[in-house]
Amino acid sequence: MDLAQGFLHLLSPGPLGLLLLGTFLGIVVGALPGLTGGALLALSLPFTYRMTSVDGVILMTSMYVGGISGGLITATLMRIPGEPSAVVTTLDGFPMARGGRPGRALGLGISASLIGGAISWVALVTLSPAMARLALVFGPFENFALVLMALVLIATLSEGSVIKGLLAGLFGMLVSFPGIDETSGQQRLTFGFAEMAGGFSTLAVILGAFAISQVLADAMHAGQRFERLDPSLRGIFLGPRDYARQAFNIVRSAAIGVWIGILPGVGASISSIVSYSTAKNMSKTPEKFGTGFDDGIVAAETANNANTGGALIPMITLGIPGSPAASILLAALLMHNIQPGPTLFSNSPEVVSALMATHLAAHVAMYAMMIAGCLLIARLMYIPRAYVLPIVIVLCAIGALAENGRMFDLWTMLAFGVIGFGLELASVPLGPFVIGLILAPLAEGQLRAGLMASDGSLRPLLDRPVAFSFLVVSIAMFAWPLLRQWRRRRRGAVTT
Amino acid sequence: MNRRQVIAASLAATTLATAARAQAYPDKPIRIVVPNPPGGSADYVARFFQVPLQRLLGQGVAIANVVGGGTSIGNRQVRDAAPDGHTVLAVHQALLTAATLKVMDFGPEAFAQVAQVATEYVAVVVNRKAPYQTLPSFLDAARSGELKAGVQIGAINHFLFLSLGDKTGVKFRFVNTGGGGPTRTALAGGHVDCAFLTVNEAKPLVDSGDLTILALFAPQRLASWPNLATAREQGTDLLLNLNYWWWMPRATPRDRVDRFAEALRAGMDDAEVKNKLAEFNIVPAFLKGAELEAEISRQYEAMKQLAQRNNVTAG
Secondary structure: OHHHHHHHHHHOHHHHHHHHHHHHHHHHHHHOOOOOHHHHHHHHHHHHHOOOHHHHHHHHHHHHHHHHHHHHHHHHHHOOOOOHHHOOHHHHHHHHHHOOOHHHHHHHHHHHHHHHHHHHHHHHHHHHHHHHHHHHHOOHHHHHHHHHHHHOHHHHHOOOOHHHHHHHHHHHHHHHOOEEEOOOOEEEOOOOOHHHHHOOOHHHHHHHHHHHHHHHHHHOOOOOOOOOOOOOOOOOOOOHHHHHHHHHHHHHHHHHHHHHHHOOOOOHHHHHHHHHHHHHHHOOOHHHOOOOOHHHHHHHHHHHHHHHHHHHHHHHHHOOOOOHHHHHHHHHHHHOOOOOOOOHHHHOHHHHHHHHHHHHHHHHHHHHHHHHHHHHHHHHHHOOHHHHHHHHHHHHHHHHHHHHOOHHHHHHHHHHHHHHHHHHHOOOOOHHHHHHHHHHHHHHHHHHHHHHHOOOOOOHHHHOHHHHHHHHHHHHHHHHHHHHHHHHHHHHHHHO | OOHHHHHHHHHHHHHHHHHHHHHOOOOOOEEEEEOOOOOOHHHHHHHHHHHHHHHHHOOOEEEEEOOOOOOHHHHHHHHOOOOOOOEEEEEOOHHHHHHHOOOOOOOHHHEEEEEEEEEEEEEEEEEOOOOOOOHHHHHHHHOOOOOEEEEOOOOHHHHHHHHHHHHHOOOOEEEEOOOHHHHHHHHHOOOOOEEEEEHHHHHHHHHOOOEEEEEEOOOOOEOOEOOOOEOHHHOOOOOOEEEEEEEEEOOOOHHHHHHHHHHHHHHOOOHHHHHHHHHOOOEEEEEEHHHHHHHHHHHHHHHHHHHHHOOOOOO
């Protein structure tokens, strides 16, 4: 009932205007490399303070949805992810666009975003209360085992060399270590530099490794123009056969996106990386991934939008945001003294229904805007790189500075731009690097909190059924690609 | 006019201009650094004052969340800022805990202490299913030393437990669950046994029947929640609270510090600020000047001794 009212409310001019404005701004900021949806939300926070709580929620939720979706544009057309969550979209989106099918690449990404978002909306509406209860069961050991399941994907994600993948993953972990050691409150690996007490900003590192390094690579042949291969946008609308073929991939990727969304503090980038590597692992034709393959784009873009619905579930039911962007949405609610929790549904039903209605409506608005703007957007590809690259650098610098207002983050970004460029040259995969970077602190924090609770014993990992089953799955997932490689090698040895 | 006269005249002119500028404070937008992420109480208390300060000072007021290093990054940024009154820090006892743990190589003495605007009393909260549902029975159970307290090691919620332990002789086993939100969830899920939360943080899960507030460490009961017992009534005479403090770089001219403090005090009369504080169960409590400095240094000394007795300082 309330939900119907939420949708009806969105049809009145004021809220509709906020919805369209928020979605549009989100898409634009999402598409611009460097500027993230999270930064847009943070900048809008003071404005929502003066609005009613419902209006604030409508504006911020639509920005959140638009921001996650817009990232695919630049990822597909320029191989520069507009958002960290679109990092793996570059892997298949760009080759397909370069191969002369930009319309098809964008169409796949935009449609997958809509469907992923819609599936996560269903989860948000139907599962929220149940999920809130289920999440309470999850203690430090369960959370650790759950994070471990994603962490072991480092081994499977490494295209080519497993050793290089593991090295990249370990390097990512190392980069996450400096700063305050959470479980002692003391500084570590700061080498006496006061600025290092804050550690390396994850955003600055990702901007550097993915955007700045790409700028450096492109600058090598800045004068080169892409020949116009396909001015029409054939294939932007997917046919029923496409949907039928992708159905399983979509459902699986959405489930991964929602689930990782629920995990606190993980964010959309990990969900698309996990979903992409799972799709590749389970595929009969894993070698097609990375060459402009439909399944890769669909897996990545379904998952990162599905993450939005997932991230909102613990935010409204427990007050624990599932992603960094959701934490700013939470801040907006808290400033109106709307305390999330099991009682939110009875105390502020209008806020809950506005949030849920906007989540779906913003996805529809996003789809309409991006499909309509496709023809214009696709021209981006043909702008000479020499004009684009300086703009990208400036935007990235603004993005890195805007997060915390620190010059240190800017230097971090530039340094990791050079490091990322070097890693690319040495064909060290960057996916495992991001996984290590984002997940290692979570795994460490949860494990050490668990050990503090158990007085140093690891037994709960084996005793607690949920934690134990995740542990078994993690081990299986870690062993699987190694086993497959070993079997392939043995078969190879037999035939030769 | 000879050369000496010219110099004298221009010197006089400069002095006058400086004086005029001093009077004109603030002559550009003011940046308020909050060293905590958006959404925490330290953040929203600063934001309550944003609009009234703009009106009272006649300049734009921007809030920047400079997060990291247990608030040390933001604190340091303000300490090193130009001491012209246009950079202000809004942070509670987190500044003292960071200094006590030697995460920063400076403490409250490195700042001009502007004002305190409010104080927020905290409460000990347990799971509704726990066998102890009053403060005395909880403390009895805690004497075993086996009760798990959800805290963020080195942060204020850790020190609150150390204070309680110091007062009652009880030791807790600390589990690093983090800030208010995640700690509240760990408590509701039974992964820890007790936590210090603000009334506002605890309320939704108290209403839902998951948690019980055992005692509020305030001098008297809250008007907004009259059946919430204080610790004092239950035999533990201890007051524990967060103090919302404002700071400027050490060398900021006294008249500018006073001008800003006065704006904060006037801002407390703003109807919206009053409403917000009441709605959040935060008590207005204005302090400045010598009184404020005495209070901060008293708390800082007490905290350092507490850390030493409990062996939480590594440095």
